[in-house]
Amino acid sequence: MSEYHTPVLLNESVEALAIKPDGIYADATFGGGGHSLKILSMLGRKGRLIAFDKDFDALANAPADDRLILIHNNFKYIHHLLRAEGYGEGIDGIIADLGVSSHQFDTGERGFSFRFDSKLDMRMNSLQKLTAQSVLNYYRESELGRIFNTYGEVPDGYRLAGMICTARKVSPIVTTGDLYSAISKALPKFCEHKTLAKIYQALRIEVNGEMDDLTEFLKEAAGSLKTGGRIAVITYQSLEDRIVKNAFRNIPFQPLIKKPVKPEESEIEGNTRARSAKLRVAEKTGEEKI
Numbered sequence: 707m708s709e710y711h712t713p714v715l716l717n718e719s720v721e722a723l724a725i726k727p728d729g730i731y732a733d734a735t736f737g738g739g740g741h742s743l744k745i746l747s748m749l750g751r752k753g754r755l756i757a758f759d760k761d762f763d764a765l766a767n768a769p770a771d772d773r774l775i776l777i778h779n780n781f782k783y784i785h786h787l788l789r790a791e792g793y794g795e796g797i798d799g800i801i802a803d804l805g806v807s808s809h810q811f812d813t814g815e816r817g818f819s820f821r822f823d824s825k826l827d828m829r830m831n832s833l834q835k836l837t838a839q840s841v842l843n844y845y846r847e848s849e850l851g852r853i854f855n856t857y858g859e860v861p862d863g864y865r866l867a868g869m870i871c872t873a874r875k876v877s878p879i880v881t882t883g884d885l886y887s888a889i890s891k892a893l894p895k896f897c898e899h900k901t902l903a904k905i906y907q908a909l910r911i912e913v914n915g916e917m918d919d920l921t922e923f924l925k926e927a928a929g930s931l932k933t934g935g936r937i938a939v940i941t942y943q944s945l946e947d948r949i950v951k952n953a954f955r956n957i958p959f960q961p962l963i964k965k966p967v968k969p970e971e972s973e974i975e976g977n978t979r980a981r982s983a984k985l986r987v988a989e990k991t992g993e994e995k996i
């Protein structure tokens with residue numbers, strides 16, 4: 707598998723799309739291209755795949771294949787972007803594998819992981835202005851607390867936000883080390899890493915607008931699919947999964963499986979990132995549901 711990223715629930719998610727060899731498909735989250743390559747291997751000469759990623763680094767992973775169009779943009783504009791490519795009539799299937807790639811997580815200077823004492827950046831799209839540093843240094847204490855509580859499910863979120871606001875009066879919070887010094891006294895010693903992981907998750911979700919993008923994407927995806935077209939979404943945390951679950955009930959989708967699919971133990975053993983993955987699949991119905 708690619709060093710960039712090992713695809714999660716690869717067979718389960720792509721098979722759920724019931725690929726037609728001459729169909730038109732979209733991969734909303736190209737990353738290392740694992741899911742895209744599998745889709746391409748199932749397409750014939752006339753099939754097409756339009757893939758998206760808002761991280762410039764992902765673009766280098768594009769295989770030389772004239773059936774693939776890879777677009778650097780946010781998947782929340784999928785309907786507009788597909789129309790611009792001439793696929794406004796509706797496509798046969800969409801896959802989205804949410805969250806960060808291993809490449810983003812393992813590249814120290816991107817600031818996604820507290821394993822590295824790097825600058826707190828966390829932007830998937832380097833053209834964007836908002837970074838984790840800006841969130842930590844300029845957001846109001848109450849906003850920070852809300853983000854930690856909601857996006858990280860950090861029970862002590864408001865207390866940590868208070869500590870950050872006290873520390874930043876002395877000097878700005880720029881690096882992992884600065885953030886750690888600001889809050890270390892409040893981190894439970896027996897699960898310090900777990901709490902830091904939650905804080906980092908919350909910051910990353912805020913910086914990249916992940917929840918809003920996902921909500922918008924699901925509406926746009928509904929407009930992009932033909933009736934009978936399929937959508938497969940892989941999530942990695944409960945908030946995302948809830949958004950997908952609700953969208954599949956309320957916008958013109960019919961869930962194709964009741965319970966989300968989770969990876970087999972053997973997959974988790976080989977790739978710990980797969981641990982929290984959940985796959986939901988739906989079909990676009992002809993009518994708008996209320």
Ligand SMILES: C[S@@+](CC[C@H](N)C(=O)[O-])C[C@H]1O[C@@H](n2cnc3c(N)ncnc32)[C@H](O)[C@@H]1O
Pocket residue numbers: 711712713714734735736737738739740741742758759760761764779780781782803804805806807808830919
């Ligand atoms: C988990 S990785 C996808 C991995 C891919 N399925 C593979 O097999 O290599 C998620 C990717 O989605 C991208 N991404 C996340 N949110 C996005 C958004 N709103 N618009 C476009 N790309 C996004 C990230 O930059 C990242 O490269």
